[in-house]
Amino acid sequence: MPVKILQFGTTGQLGVELLRQAPAHDVAVTALSRADCDLADPASAAAKVMEARPDLVVIAAAHTAVDLAESEPERARAINALTPGAIAAAAQAVGAAVVNVSTDYVFDGAGGAPYAEDAATNPLNVYGASKLEGEKAVAAANPRSLNIRTSWVVSSHGKNFIKTMLRVAAAGNPLKVVDDQSGRPTSAADLAGFILDQAPRLAAAKAGDPVFGTVHFANSGEVTWRGFAVAIFEEALGDKAPEVGATTTAEYVTPARRPLRATMDLGKLQRVFGVTPRPWREALKEIVAELAA
Numbered sequence: 123m124p125v126k127i128l129q130f131g132t133t134g135q136l137g138v139e140l141l142r143q144a145p146a147h148d149v150a151v152t153a154l155s156r157a158d159c160d161l162a163d164p165a166s167a168a169a170k171v172m173e174a175r176p177d178l179v180v181i182a183a184a185h186t187a188v189d190l191a192e193s194e195p196e197r198a199r200a201i202n203a204l205t206p207g208a209i210a211a212a213a214q215a216v217g218a219a220v221v222n223v224s225t226d227y228v229f230d231g232a233g234g235a236p237y238a239e240d241a242a243t244n245p246l247n248v249y250g251a252s253k254l255e256g257e258k259a260v261a262a263a264n265p266r267s268l269n270i271r272t273s274w275v276v277s278s279h280g281k282n283f284i285k286t287m288l289r290v291a292a293a294g295n296p297l298k299v300v301d302d303q304s305g306r307p308t309s310a311a312d313l314a315g316f317i318l319d320q321a322p323r324l325a326a327a328k329a330g331d332p333v334f335g336t337v338h339f340a341n342s343g344e345v346t347w348r349g350f351a352v353a354i355f356e357e358a359l360g361d362k363a364p365e366v367g368a369t370t371t372a373e374y375v376t377p378a379r380r381p382l383r384a385t386m387d388l389g390k391l392q393r394v395f396g397v398t399p400r401p402w403r404e405a406l407k408e409i410v411a412e413l414a415a
C-alpha cells in the first residue's frame with residue numbers, strides 16, 4: 123500500500139521537489155497550495171488534515187522571508203508556529219505522523235558549531251524564533267513527529283541564493299558578498315529525496331521510535347556566502363566568472379540579524395537514518411546543469 127501523504131506547500135523549493143520526485147516512490151500525495159489552504163489560519167489547516175486522514179503529513183511551506191518577518195512577527199508566528207502545531211495535533215487525532223521542516227536559524231551561531239540536535243537554541247531573529255516555537259508545538263502535539271532542521275536551501279527554481287547571484291552577475295554590477303557567515307548549502311532535491319525515502323518508515327513507526335524527534339539535514343561541507351558565490355560562478359560561468367569582493371555582516375545591514383556560524387552537526391542523520399548527504403558542491407553542479415538546460 124502506498125503511503126498516503128498530505129503535503130502543505132506546492133510552489134516553494136521543497137514543495138516542488140517533493141512533487142517532482144513523488145512518482146518514483148511508493149506514496150500517494152495530496153498537495154495543498156496556498157489557494158487550497160492559507161497557513162495563516164491554523165483551524166483551516168487542521169481541518170484539512172482531519173478531512174484527508176493521511177498516514178503522514180509533510181509541512182513543506184512556511185513564512186520564509188527572513189527580513190520581512192521582522193516587521194510582521196504575528197503573521198510569521200501564525201504560519202511557522204501556530205499552524206504547524208495545529209496540523210500536528212490534528213495528525214495525532216487521525217493517527218498520522220508529521221514531518222515539519224525547520225532551520226539552522228534556531229541557533230545564534232555565536233560559538234559551538236557544528237551544533238548537535240540537542241544543542242542550546244537562541245534564535246537571533248523573528249523567523250528563527252517562530253520556527254523554534256513551531257518545532258516545540260509540533261513535538262508537544264504529536265509524539266510521532268519529526269522536525270527536520272535544514273539550512274541555505276537551494277534549487278533550480280524558486281527564490282534562492284544561486285539564482286540571485288546569477289541574476290546580479292548578469293546585470294554586470296560589481297559584487298560584494300558577506301564572507302563572515304558560514305553554513306551548509308542544501309539542495310531542496312536532496313532534502314525532498316530524504317523525506318520521501320523515509321516516508322514508509324515514518325508512517326509505520328510507533329511513538330518513541332528514534333526516527334521521531336529532531337534531526338539535521340544539510341549537504342555536507344561548509345562555506346561562507348562569498349565562497350558559495352565564487353563556486354556558483356565557477357560552475358556556471360567558468361572563465362567568465364566575475365570577481366567577488368568580500369563584505370562583513372556588520373557592513374551589510376539587513377532588518378533581521380543572522381547567525382555567523384549556525385552550521386549543524388549531521389551525525390544523528392547518519393546514526394538513526396544511515397544517511398550521509400553528498401557534498402554541497404556536487405549538489406550545486408547538478409543545479410547549475412539544470413538551470414543551463
Ligand SMILES: NC(=O)c1ccc[n+]([C@@H]2O[C@H](COP(=O)([O-])OP(=O)(O)OC[C@H]3O[C@@H](n4cnc5c(N)ncnc54)[C@H](OP(=O)(O)O)[C@@H]3O)[C@@H](O)[C@H]2O)c1
Pocket residue numbers: 131132133134135136137155156159160161162181182183184185186201223224225226253272273274275276280281310
Ligand atoms: N530557503 C532556505 O534557505 C531555508 C533554510 C532553512 C530552512 N528552510 C525551511 O525549509 C522549508 C522549505 O523552504 P523553501 O525554501 O522550500 O521555501 P520557499 O521556496 O520560500 O517557499 C515557501 C512556500 O511556502 C508557501 N507559503 C508561504 N506563506 C504561506 C501561507 N500563508 N499559506 C500557504 N502557503 C504559504 C509559499 O507559497 P506561495 O508560492 O503561494 O507564496 C511557498 O510554497 C521551510 O520550512 C523553511 O522554513 C528554508
